[in-house]
Amino acid sequence: MTAPDLSARRIGAEAQPIAIVDGFHPDPAALRAAAATARFAPGRHHYPGLRAALPPDYFAAVRPALTAVLAGVFDQRGGVSLLDASFSIVTTPPDRLSVTQRLPHVDATDPARIALVHYLGEGDGTAFFRHRATGYETVDAARAPAYLATLNAELRRDGDPPATYVADSTPLFERIALVAARPNRAVIYRSALLHSGAIAPDAVLSDDPARGRLTVTAFLSLD
Structure with a gap:
């Protein structure tokens, strides 16, 4: 078993940290096998696809x-609370x-x-952005009213x-970083960073875990 390979960098003008870990899980083949038999259902909170429960030992394995x-x-240095975690597959057509x-x-x-995204197959990664009008790369509670007012205008x-x-820069947003997907790679970042799945126009959006954009997505709270 190969030890996980951790790299970290700071992105954008705000220099927020992100972590990239290759070899994140000791047995990714077992994870993909578990996903093949999992019961997927439509995702919540604007997720454009399906989600299913993880094996109960997932976090023990990646701890x-x-x-x-x-x-x-x-x-x-303190405690960490798990808020949500699941297998996820993007399936919604553009x-x-x-x-x-x-x-x-x-x-x-x-x-x-x-936030944690653990890629389990080939496909598209995760992109991070700056809102051009405000210059914001993160949106916290103090920034949210001005950001939303400007964006809605x-x-x-x-x-x-x-x-x-x-997946790339637009008239309203500038892409500041891109993390490419690789099997068994995880990207970990603050949830307040502006981001999107960097999903190409010709991406395979299958609901089959063996063919689609299969990931683990998780959300944690630092105590």
């Missing part, structure tokens, strides 16, 4: 790598995306919230964004 990331990259799903987003405005002025996943 060494995750602990190293939280301590070494996010300077976390022409069926809501306006919200066509834009970069944040998962939470609390800086103590951490832009959408009223310009109309809805194109019906596509946002």
Whole structure:
């Protein structure tokens, strides 16, 4: 078994940390096998696809790598709470995306919230963005009212964004970083970072875990 390979960098003008871990799980083949028999259902909270429960031992298996990331990259010395975690597959065709799903987003405005995306197959990665008008790369509770007011004014002025996943720079957002997907790679970042799945126009959006964009997505809270 190969030890996880951790790298960290700071992105954008705000120099927010992100962590990339290759070899995140000791047995990714077993994870993919578990996903093949999992019961998927439509995702909540604007997720453009399906989600299913993880094997109960998932976090025990990734704890060494995750602990190293939280301590070494996010300077976390206290407790960590798991808020949500699941297998996830993006399945929504671009022409069926809501306006919200066509834009970069944040998962939470609390800086103590951490997001994790664990890629289990080939495919598209994760992109991070700066909102051009405000210059924001993160949106916390203090920034949220001004950010939303500016963004909504832009959408009223310009109309809805194109019906596509946002993977690169647009008139409203500048891409500041891209993490490519690799099997058994995880990217870990603050939930307040503006980001999107970097899903190409010709991506295979199958609901079959063996063919689609299969990931584990998880959300943590640092105590």
